[in-house]
Amino acid sequence: MLKFGSKSDVNSTYKCTVRLLEDTEILECDFQIHHKGKYLVEHVCRQLNLIEKDYFGLRYVDSSKQRHWLDPAKTIIKQVKEMDPVLFSFRVKFYPPDPFRLKEEITRYQVYLQLKRDLLHGRLYCTPGEAALLGAYIVQAELGDYDPEEHIENYVSEMKILLKQTQLIEEKIMELHQTQMKGQSPESTETNFLRKACTLDTYGIDPHPVKDHRGNQLYLGINHLGILTFQGSRKTHHFRWAEVHKINYEGKMFIIHIIYNEDPRTKKKHTVGFKCPTGAACRHVWRCAIEQMLFFTLPSSSEAPSVVSGGSFFSWGTKFRYSGRVEREILEDIGPLRREEPTINRASSLRRKASSVPATPSTPIASDLGYSSLPRSNHSADCRLDTAAGNDINDPALPLEPVAEDQEVKARTADETIPTDNEAPICNGVTLDTGLLKEPDQSLSTSEYLFRDSVDHSSSESQLVGASHSHRSSRSQTPVLRAGNKLPLPPPRPSPVPTNPRSKSFSLLRVFIPSFLLTALSLIVIVIIVLETDYEVLGAIRRAPEMVTLRRIYYEPIKEYFKAKFSSKVSNTRTAVEA
Incomplete structure (x- = not known):
């Protein structure tokens, strides 16, 4: 990344690298401080000669190794300000339910490249x-x-x-x-x-690690059909978009509110929760679910609501506003493309990979996620995983594990075994009404790929390698990870034993009262500055109806009251001195 200039220098140019779906291909792109994410996505699509760009997006990994989709409605620099170098991965964000409804073959070719990656890295389970x-x-x-x-x-x-x-x-x-x-x-x-x-049940699914209320390791996938959960190689539940009433999160808990129309005259509501490794991972899952649901269910992007979730007593939560077209608008846009079918340059990439292609780091998975704080459910089903008895290609229980894209495919030469439980695990999900969840969807056989509980399983990105020195920023303090190098973890510090048993006591008043007084004093100072100064910058605020009302009803009477009190006190003092 280029050296950051002054904030007032709007003409500063920044560089970024975009990894394409072919590992041998990258793009070097420039952007300015005012450019939003939509600008970069459209620039990459123009370079790839893509018109149907709504299905694609750019993904990146922040300094804490959490993946994100580049928000098209926010400025790029605010989203990647801690990255050095700035690396993106061009990926299919919304897998089309029917790829053959796409208008151009070059768009279908990009979807083909994405699915080929999914098959290689174990996400396309079959x-x-x-x-x-x-x-x-x-x-x-x-x-x-x-x-x-x-x-x-x-x-x-x-x-x-x-x-x-x-x-x-x-x-x-x-x-x-x-x-x-x-x-x-x-x-x-x-x-x-x-x-x-596109007929496989795992089409378009990027597994996210979650845990249920019993601490069982699950994987959650989101696609055009809804939200699916897996345990081992078995799909345990499928929450269709028509049944999902609301999606929100609280801390690390991802929550799905479901309405079942089991009886034509009555509707039953359920709340199902899953615990994510971190709060950032939970926000990412929530955002992905909201985007997928709105893209595939809304009739028009103008009807997209502003969604807020994750708030608590001490935080405002996360506000999300969908931007871009939805699938129905794309399909109903039947206007001619007004161009000839572009030429597709197919190149063999299975046996070679550019060593100079930089990549983005993976998302770590916490080893212990705890379990849900939502009420437990008595609902359970037999989700026993049958392990492979041999290596016959026709054996439906042959274990095939997914890994992240950043790992070399060594599994084909390693004799790895998949640990399985002796008891049938409890299926995922917790509900406020015990025993009311639907029976697990057993449409997938035990011959699917197995999810692997690994550090990098949900990541489709890779470790930072061979970044160009010309992309560095002199102001960035984010360390660059190299392939095969891991940051050493600091040794755990022993917890000090308090000598005074009262040292752990917490007084809410000691925290609340000073904070309240400081906030009130700050607001009073701000109001006085706005109403008593002649700065043109504050002119618009002074002319606001709320400030005019505040001045006439409250500020002026209080000001006259204190002014009269002060004048009378001064006059009394002068009289006493003269006497």
Whole structure:
């Protein structure tokens, strides 16, 4: 990042790096202090020749390793002021429910690249057979028809396609590539890939780690269908957008308010809560859920409400206002694109990665999240996870674990085992009315990918590597993480034992009264400055109806009262002196 100039210098230019969906491609972009997030998103879409830009966004990771989507309605510099260098990742933010309703093939190609990343990093969960089929589509798109003279031995082993890429699944991919993919062009194989991927239940889901009221590790996903929860490889609940009445959060607790129309004449309300690792992670989940719900359910962006949540006695909470078009507006915009179909430059990226491509750090997961403070539920269901008994490709219980994008895909050569509980875990969710949650949705079989409780599982970004020195800011104090380097944690400090048992006592009056007096005094000083000075800067405030009313009803009478008191006291003093 360039050196920060003066705040008054509106012409200061800042640099940022944008990682594209192909790891081998980056963009160097410039922006100014007044540019908002929408400017940068549109700039990247112009560089990629994308017109249907509403489905995409830029993601970044702050100094505390918490992921965020760049807000298009806020200035860029305020969102990334602590980042050095400034790094973004161009990603699909809203996965289209039907990719074939997109108007341009180049937009579908970007969605294909995103789903290919999701499959590689374990977010697109499916059976091993489905994974082999998707992998065969990717191989056909990358290599073309099978050529026995060129494609010898295990030619798939050189490609990074799946997270758990074992030799057996590679053999299945090669078999499908050699027998079923012949004659398919890259365009047709990508179409078949999209047609298959968009039918999976985990399509468009980025798992967020949460815990239920019993402390069980769960994963929460949000897409166009609603909010889904997973335990192991089993989808336990599906809260559809039509049933979600309200979404809010309190501290680390993400809360969903649901209305079930079980009886045509009555509606039953439920409150389900999940605990996130940190308050920042909870705000991120809440914001993602609000954006997804509004994008896929609102008839018009003009009807988007202003949402406030997370407030408490000592905080104002988080205010969110949706910006941009919603899906219905995009689909109803049937006007011509008025341009020829742009050319798509397809490049093989499975066997190479640019070493100079910087990346963003991952989101850590706390090891112990505690459990929910909401009332517990008596509802439970059998969510037992069947583990794999062997490595047969047709075995529906083959464990396939997801990891973050920042990790090298080493799982295909490691003999890792997935610990499972001996008892059927309690399904996620807590409710105010015990036993009223719907039965878990068992539409997914035990042949799906398994979520892994790891430090980086929910992150789709990677550790900072090889950042250019020209992107640094001399004012930024944020340390830059390098690949493979971890910041050392300070040793825990022993808790001092108080010698006086009263030292832990807390008096609300000792805190409240001084704070109240200081606040009241500050307000009085501000009012006097505004009403008694002639500064033009404060002229608009003085002419406000509220200030005029305050002056006439309260300020002037009080001023005359003290003035009369002071005058009478001065006159009495003078009389006493003269006497």
